[in-house]
Amino acid sequence: MRLTVDHVTRYSYDHPVRSVVQSHRLAPANHAGQKVIEWEVTVSGGTKGSRHRDGAGDLIQAWTVAGPVTEVVVQVRGTVETEDLAGVLRGHRETVAPDCYLRDTLPTRLDVALIALADSATAADTLSLAHALSAVVSDAIAYRPGVTHAHTTAAEALALGEGVCQDHAHALIACARHRGIAARYVSGYLSANEDGSAHEAAHAWAELYIPGLGWVGFDPANRCCPDARYIRLGSGFDAQDAAPIRGIARGGGHEDMDVTVAILQAAQ
Amino acid sequence: MSQFNEMFQGADVRPPYARLQDWVGQMPQELRSLKQAEAEALFRRIGITFAVYGEGGDPDRLIPFDMFPRVFSGSEWAKLERGIKQRARALNAFLVDVYGRGEIIRAGRIPARLVYQNEAYEKAVAGFVPPKGVYSHIVGVDIVRTGPDDFFVLEDNCRTPSGVSYMLESREIMMRMFPDLFRENRIEPVDTYSDKLRRTLSSVAPAKCKGDPTVVILTPGHFNSASYEHSLLADLMGVELVEGQDLFVDGEYAYMRTTEGPQRVDVIYRRIDDAYLDPLCFRPDSMLGIPGLMDVYRSGGVSICSAPGAGVADDKAVYTYVPDMVRFYLGEEPILQNVPTWQCGKPDDLGHVLDKLPELVVKEVHGSGGYGMLVGPKATKDEIERFRAKLIEDPGNYIAQPTLALSTVPTFVEEGVAPRHVDLRPYCLVGERIELVPGGLTRVALKEGSLVVNSSQGGGVKDTWVLAE
Structure with missing residues (x-):
């Protein structure tokens, strides 16, 4: 499937800021399930900084913007050819040992309810267990935007019983790690179905490490594994660690952020 | 003894x-x-x-x-x-x-x-x-x-x-x-x-640095207990002593602010922890760090x-x-030997340590500076019992060694x-x-x-x- 992405993030400041530094995980890396046809990221008034591929195989690009500015616009435009590999991440070059992702972080820390949820899944092998865990998380947390926020933890979302893709991913990661499966957060894009049923074009899901298969994606928010509608940008321990844009503005006031994302399936 | x-x-x-x-x-x-x-x-x-x-x-x-x-x-x-x-x-x-x-x-x-x-x-x-x-x-x-x-x-x-x-x-x-x-x-x-x-x-x-490298010492500031040492070493080496706010990232390099304008920095001898190096990579709430530093580091700048x-x-x-x-x-x-060490996280080792507690030195795995440790032979019965409870609660957090x-x-x-x-x-x-x-x-x-x-x-x-x- 050929997907085109148009993703604009607009930061506005109520006072001019002296400088802005950003670290982007905004360029998809090629792997068996996705091939980048064209891709361009621009930052208004920005200078491209260093670029490297990190140990997890993500392309990291730094940007700096010299102030004073009151607005910074990050624009992503590109086209990716995708293929449905049933969630399996194949041909992705990385060096980080999967065991690293057994460590918890604040948003994925366990509590009694998460442990009970994780223990409620039963299966004969690791792959089936991963599917079962994803299913119990989907059942326990209903999709509902606006009730959780960027710093909501997996435990809090489970207590609410509602949340968005970030909460589903955190909860699945916490449950998987509790069952001894290395798990990580993935950020990317999702193209909506023709009936518009899929949620959140700027999307997030989890990858679990299955011996013999490697990393396999699970999207509890949509009760499926990533397929040709998904574009993978990068991964991390949690949402913050895997964020497509991490940035800091020096010497300014309040920051507002506005995001628009459109993912289109190109006509064949 | x-x-x-x-x-x-x-x-x-x-x-x-x-x-x-x-x-x-x-x-x-x-x-x-x-x-x-x-x-x-x-x-x-x-x-x-x-x-x-x-x-x-x-x-x-x-x-x-x-x-x-x-x-x-x-x-x-x-x-x-x-x-x-x-x-x-x-x-x-x-x-x-x-x-x-x-x-x-x-x-x-x-x-x-x-x-x-x-x-x-x-x-x-x-x-x-x-x-x-x-x-x-x-x-x-x-x-x-x-x-x-x-x-x-x-x-x-x-x-x-x-x-x-x-x-x-x-x-x-x-x-x-x-x-x-x-x-x-x-x-x-x-x-x-x-x-x-x-x-x-x-x-x-x-490798990107040509000529004589510019070295700086990065200190958390003068509230730190080792700040004297940081300034002494900077003086003796003839290099600048800087805080996070004195450094910034531009393009592919890191710079320090000087009265004559920005000067490129090639080597940072940092006396701050990893967590405070770069808020874009580690702790986002760090005020000590230099945003973007890790990207420059990872790409060899x-x-x-x-x-x-x-x-x-x-x-x-x-x-x-x-x-x-x-x-x-x-x-x-x-050539140099380790002190024999019991890992309390291992059940066998823990058993031995609990038996011999009054004879051993017990330390926290991540502790330093002599805090949170038990020196068995010097401890009171009370202190030993309190430590025993801590050990049983979180054995993986401790190691024990004989009192040398x-x-x-x-x-x-x-x-x-x-x-x-x-x-x-x-x-x-x-x-x-x-x-x-x-x-x-x-x-x-x-x-x-x-x-x-x-x-x-x-x-x-x-x-x-x-x-x-």
């Missing part, structure tokens, strides 16, 4: 201390008091004080200085030097390995969990090899002695070992107060440390010493495996001269070359019988001599 006295064997004076016997014998009591007061005044004047955490009181408390030197013969030192350098090489090989293919883990020589789930393991630098393959550029190895030829490593400090300013200032003060001693004894100099440190740091400049992630090698649980690292990476037998009979060195005390327990921290420099200044920081437990030498727990310092052969 028989204790090795480094000066006396029975009634005989061991050769390295021969001349000190006359020196102390001929020193009248009044002169001694005078000199001690002079030493304190000198320390006070140069401003070398030590803030004691968690004790309240005077944050500018003077660290006690004892005038009686600690002496090694040239041959004693030669063995120590070989052992320390060997350890520093193995620790760096380990770091390059665990951020690369992890061969030592694949070979089953060290458990994956200890490395990859360690809080000090930085996923962000996996796959990156710093210049010259060095992660830990200054390795502080804490060593204790129990006999003429028996040295044990207590712990390794691979991040930012402090205390080298005491080594330098103790020597300076001794030379000022007792110039005769330095004429009568052939004592190896330690004041070459700053040149060697500068050379080490310059030797790991990034600047070197950071010690390299982010170096801390995974000096964890107390990883310590147990350092002798294995020496064998695995260097194919050599370790630390060697003693004569020390000036109220009643005259008496033996007090000491340890040693030499500073091994690792860059293009591996170098060790002949000397180090000798810490002394000033309380009679005490085995805790940490300056934060009332320990003092001594000048450490290595005699030329």
